[in-house]
Amino acid sequence: MAVCVAVIAKENYPLYIRSVPTENELKFHYTVHTSLDVVDEKISAMGKALVDQRELYLGLLYPTEDYKVYGYVTNSKVKFVMVVDSSNTALRDNEIRSMFRKLHNSYTDIMCNPFYNPGDRIHSRAFDNMVNSMMMQVC
Amino acid sequence: MEPGPPGGPAAASATSAAAPAGLPLSESEQQRYSELFSRCCPPPEAAAGGSSVGELFRASQLPPDTLHQITEVCGAKRVGYFGPAQFYIALKLIAAAQSGFPVRIESIKNELPLPRFVALKNDSDVRYGTPAELHGVKFQVPHATLEKNSYKRTDEGDKQEPKSPPMSPICSPPASPSTYQRIPLTYGYSKSRSGLEQQHGAPYEVRHSTHQQDGSSSGNYGAKPAHACATLGRSLSVEREQPDSNAHYSDDPWRITEEQRDYYVNQFRSLQPDLNSFISGSVAKNFFTKSKLPIPELSHIWELSDVDCDGALTLPEFCAAFHLVVARKNGYQLPETLPDTLLPDYLQAASLKPLRDCALFDSYSESLPGSQQTRDFSRTEKTSAEEVPDNSALLQDTKKDDKQALKVSTAVKTIPKDFQHLTVKTAPQEPNALKARPRSRSYSSTSIEDAMKKGEEPPTPPPRPQKSHSRASSLDLNKIFQQNTQAVRSGWLPPPPPALPPRPSVSQTEQVSEVELHPQMNRPPSQAEENSSAKKEVVLVQPPSKPARRKLRTETQGLETPELSPTINVTSSMQAVKPHLPVQKQSSKQKRAIQTAIRKNKEANAVLARLNSELQQQLKEVHKERIALETQLEQLRPVTVL
Numbered sequence: 001m002a003v004c005v006a007v008i009a010k011e012n013y014p015l016y017i018r019s020v021p022t023e024n025e026l027k028f029h030y031t032v033h034t035s036l037d038v039v040d041e042k043i044s045a046m047g048k049a050l051v052d053q054r055e056l057y058l059g060l061l062y063p064t065e066d067y068k069v070y071g072y073v074t075n076s077k078v079k080f081v082m083v084v085d086s087s088n089t090a091l092r093d094n095e096i097r098s099m100f101r102k103l104h105n106s107y108t109d110i111m112c113n114p115f116y117n118p119g120d121r122i123h124s125r126a127f128d129n130m131v132n133s134m135m136m137q138v139c
Numbered sequence: 140m141e142p143g144p145p146g147g148p149a150a151a152s153a154t155s156a157a158a159p160a161g162l163p164l165s166e167s168e169q170q171r172y173s174e175l176f177s178r179c180c181p182p183p184e185a186a187a188g189g190s191s192v193g194e195l196f197r198a199s200q201l202p203p204d205t206l207h208q209i210t211e212v213c214g215a216k217r218v219g220y221f222g223p224a225q226f227y228i229a230l231k232l233i234a235a236a237q238s239g240f241p242v243r244i245e246s247i248k249n250e251l252p253l254p255r256f257v258a259l260k261n262d263s264d265v266r267y268g269t270p271a272e273l274h275g276v277k278f279q280v281p282h283a284t285l286e287k288n289s290y291k292r293t294d295e296g297d298k299q300e301p302k303s304p305p306m307s308p309i310c311s312p313p314a315s316p317s318t319y320q321r322i323p324l325t326y327g328y329s330k331s332r333s334g335l336e337q338q339h340g341a342p343y344e345v346r347h348s349t350h351q352q353d354g355s356s357s358g359n360y361g362a363k364p365a366h367a368c369a370t371l372g373r374s375l376s377v378e379r380e381q382p383d384s385n386a387h388y389s390d391d392p393w394r395i396t397e398e399q400r401d402y403y404v405n406q407f408r409s410l411q412p413d414l415n416s417f418i419s420g421s422v423a424k425n426f427f428t429k430s431k432l433p434i435p436e437l438s439h440i441w442e443l444s445d446v447d448c449d450g451a452l453t454l455p456e457f458c459a460a461f462h463l464v465v466a467r468k469n470g471y472q473l474p475e476t477l478p479d480t481l482l483p484d485y486l487q488a489a490s491l492k493p494l495r496d497c498a499l500f501d502s503y504s505e506s507l508p509g510s511q512q513t514r515d516f517s518r519t520e521k522t523s524a525e526e527v528p529d530n531s532a533l534l535q536d537t538k539k540d541d542k543q544a545l546k547v548s549t550a551v552k553t554i555p556k557d558f559q560h561l562t563v564k565t566a567p568q569e570p571n572a573l574k575a576r577p578r579s580r581s582y583s584s585t586s587i588e589d590a591m592k593k594g595e596e597p598p599t600p601p602p603r604p605q606k607s608h609s610r611a612s613s614l615d616l617n618k619i620f621q622q623n624t625q626a627v628r629s630g631w632l633p634p635p636p637p638a639l640p641p642r643p644s645v646s647q648t649e650q651v652s653e654v655e656l657h658p659q660m661n662r663p664p665s666q667a668e669e670n671s672s673a674k675k676e677v678v679l680v681q682p683p684s685k686p687a688r689r690k691l692r693t694e695t696q697g698l699e700t701p702e703l704s705p706t707i708n709v710t711s712s713m714q715a716v717k718p719h720l721p722v723q724k725q726s727s728k729q730k731r732a733i734q735t736a737i738r739k740n741k742e743a744n745a746v747l748a749r750l751n752s753e754l755q756q757q758l759k760e761v762h763k764e765r766i767a768l769e770t771q772l773e774q775l776r777p778v779t780v781l
Contacts, residue, residue: 109442112420112445112449113438114424114450115428115434115437115438125439125475
């Protein structure tokens with residue numbers, strides 16, 4: 001169960017960012033922003049020749065005391081960043097991967113929509129619902 | 140929330156119905172059930188009204204599948220009505236289901252807590268705040284344009300009947316919208332609608348308990364206030380209790396009538412001659428953009444209707460999308476999920492058999508004029524329609540189409556012709572578009588079966604479509620071009636609404652520029668009211684009619700419109716639009732009404748002009764005074780300054 005989900009465009013601005021509305025959400029925004037550096041680092045580490053073989057799922061970007069940040073990059077350099085609560089015990093890697101896969105599928109669905117301009121903020125209700133299903137249920 | 144068990148269960152309330160044999164009920168249960176039963180079933184009748192029962196069940200917040208099961212198990216389906224025995228069994232089953240037991244006769248032999256119904260009050264002072272809000276939110280039909288639909292107004296005002304509990308807010312579709320099909324049709328619709336129906340006792344069928352193949356459309360007939368006029372009168376006489384499997388087509392805004400379907404098919408054909416093939420995303424986008432709905436709404440409509448998410452519309456998807464556009468323009472809120480009757484599978488099947496009930500056909504066309512009044516309202520939403528960037532990734536498309544639109548706007552054309560142009564233009568681009576969107580998920584072949592094969596979604600993302608920019612700079616270029624083309628674009632050709640009888644299109648004021656459109660569009664609906672009665676059918680069916688222009692024409696160029704209208708009437712009647720007898724009778728009435736409206740407006744004009752000149756006069760005088768005062772001041776000043 002994610003605490004914050006963000007979709008970042010290739011130019012590193014957010015297309016969609018959504019957090020659990022408990023505390024200071026800016027903190028999550030900040031986290032996501034700083035994680036972009038790590039993402040870039042991982043991408044560049046692969047080298048240009050390996051772009052095709054680079055796996056989309058980047059794994060744990062960095063852990064902090066309260067939460068962990070996972071990353072995923074698509075072939076067009078659209079990044080998905082997910083912040084997960086550390087106390088949430090043992091969210092396994094598979095689960096994170098599947099969550100990213102769902103995100104990616106929803107993202108491609110949005111892309112299908114001819115009324116969506118790539119680079120616009122994402123306002124799709126279907127996407128919102130899907131992200132909601134992934135977010136932690138906070139009472 | 141648990142309504143408190145009835146206090147003092149000692150004295151069982153008088154109930155004519157005894158518990159069914161073999162079903163142990165505690166005293167509190169007995170009392171509660173009998174209360175509920177008497178609420179749902181007015182005493183003289185022996186069986187509970189299907190609609191009120193349906194609502195009660197929905198208030199239990201169980202998933203609809205469970206409710207259907209319950210209905211079956213309790214025997215209501217078998218006997219066809221909810222007698223006391225069935226009702227009690229059903230209530231007990233609800234309690235069982237809420238406690239987590241399976242829906243079986245065995246599970247109700249045990250001791251169970253009382254079934255819980257959300258927001259179900261025992262008192263009679265239930266207030267309809269929620270359903271009224273829902274109602275208002277969902278329908279957004281402006282009061283001013285509803286003079287015909289007094290039904291609806293009284294519904295909102297009349298909240299006295301305690302027959303149904305206030306419904307919990309709309310947002311509780313039980314399943315994720317990613318599976319469009321099985322969701323009970325915007326739960327909110329059924330709830331708000333049943334609020335409606337209770338208030339004026341309209342016996343819309345409660346379908347939840349009879350389910351045909353698709354388990355959902357409970358209370359499909361959601362919200363049809365605009366259709367209230369003719370259809371309501373008829374449906375009031377319909378039996379309530381019988382949850383029968385015959386849909387009441389006239390009540391359902393999401394059901395496509397035969398003539399609508401034909402119209403949509405024709406439109407599809409104009410875009411794509413092969414009915415078995417797709418319309419690509421860009422073509423469809425240009426087409427729907429002409430409807431001048433705001434882009435986010437169009438985006439949502441696309442999301443709803445492109446079920447297989449392949450970026451292209453098959454014929455049923457196209458019909459669904461078109462229908463949603465039409466509904467939206469008539470003021471209906473878009474549902475969160477695709478209604479069942481708009482599913483491609485359903486539409487595929489439906490296309491094979493014509494709708495029964497020709498009577499409804501007439502009523503539909505009659506009642507549509509009423510619903511068209513809501514267009515005025517939807518108009519005010521679209522003030523920024525022109526500013527919304529035209530999102531076509533293919534730049535050539537936008538430019539050409541804009542020029543096309545410009546040409547169209549300056550000449551009187553009918554839709555088929557326009558679409559011919561459009562088809563001509565887009566035909567060469569279509570193959571490009573198709574190639575540009577190679578998606579491993581969409582087998583963009585020209586057969587529907589392939590499109591339907593959508594089931595698997597590959598884990599790897601499909602290759603990016605070519606036309607989406609790949610560099611940051613091109614993004615800006617896109618936007619720049621769009622802004623340029625917006626300036627050029629000055630007209631549009633909306634897909635006409637489905638009521639197809641040709642009306643005199645007095646609204647053929649193509650000469651009117653867009654600039655005038657904007658201020659006019661903000662005119663309060665009250666203005667539209669007086670005009671709308673004259674114009675309501677006018678815009679309706681005319682293929683080239685532009686609802687936006689409808690308001691203008693009364694203010695300006697009233698003279699031209701009567702001249703235009705006969706010609707347009709003739710041409711339009713030649714079109715694919717089917718003439719209807721009742722319509723032609725009204726066309727002359729229309730003209731007279733329009734002319735009186737024109738006269739009135741001219742008088743208003745004259746009055747305003749006079750007022751204007753008077754005010755100018757006053758202004759001049761005030762200026763003179765001011766100058767005089769200033770000179771005095773100047774004269775006095777040297778005296779004061781020492």
